[in-house]
Amino acid sequence: MNKILIIEDEExxxxxxSLELQHEGYNTKIHNNGRTGLEEALNNNWDAILLDLMxxxxxxxxxxxxxxxxxxxxxxxxxxxxxxxxxxxxxxHGADDYIVKPFAIEELLARLRALLRRIDIESDKNANKxxxxxxxxxxxxxxxxxxxRKNEIIDLTKREYELLLTLMENVxxxxxxxxxxxxxxxxxxxxxxxxxxxxxxxxRNKIDIPGEESYIQTVRGLGYVMRA
Numbered sequence: 001m002n003k004i005l006i007i008e009d010e011e012x013x014x015x016x017x018s019l020e021l022q023h024e025g026y027n028t029k030i031h032n033n034g035r036t037g038l039e040e041a042l043n044n045n046w047d048a049i050l051l052d053l054m055x056x057x058x059x060x061x062x063x064x065x066x067x068x069x070x071x072x073x074x075x076x077x078x079x080x081x082x083x084x085x086x087x088x089x090x091x092x093h094g095a096d097d098y099i100v101k102p103f104a105i106e107e108l109l110a111r112l113r114a115l116l117r118r119i120d121i122e123s124d125k126n127a128n129k130x131x132x133x134x135x136x137x138x139x140x141x142x143x144x145x146x147x148x149r150k151n152e153i154i155d156l157t158k159r160e161y162e163l164l165l166t167l168m169e170n171v172x173x174x175x176x177x178x179x180x181x182x183x184x185x186x187x188x189x190x191x192x193x194x195x196x197x198x199x200x201x202x203x204r205n206k207i208d209i210p211g212e213e214s215y216i217q218t219v220r221g222l223g224y225v226m227r228a
Contacts, residue, residue, distance in 0.1 A: 001025060002048065004027065005031070006018055006021075006050045007063065009032045014030045020109070034063050038058060038063045047074070049074070050078060050112075064077070075094065076099060076111060076115065078101060138154075154207055156206060166180065177223045
């Protein structure tokens, strides 16, 4: 359940927004003062902040600036001012979105959903952006398209590299020849499944250590796998 901090000095509006958000399934907390709202934002974790521009003690611009020094919590700024410079200033100091009062609650909810959805997508991308893969003593540096064993670089062709990368991204999963064709060759040039066997042999010749177990195991009748 998403936690939303509301920093708004108009108590009736703050309570109205809070009730509407709770009705939509959000957890909310209200602060009517810029300074106490800033302390709340810094001392606790919030999924998003709805922040008024004109606040007692610290205005919304200053609250945003101080939050951005230490946190990336999504911020939607709310204000009765419709001046373009206010909007620019809010965004330049780190606000993620801007909504002008009076606004329809449906618009605020839609903007909040869109913001949280974008943050979730970015978080998923960052979580999945693994730049280094390890299997036994082989290391793949994805950003550099580099394969090495300790300090020794293993020279692979583009296709050999993509085949190794696919296997290492699916450790303990048996990949059928057809699946490898799809992922590595994209079925281009009407490649036959035996081309997979040929490139597995090429790859083994480059990465395997004589006298030791192969890094790539053959599963008869199915395909290939790297087992942890």
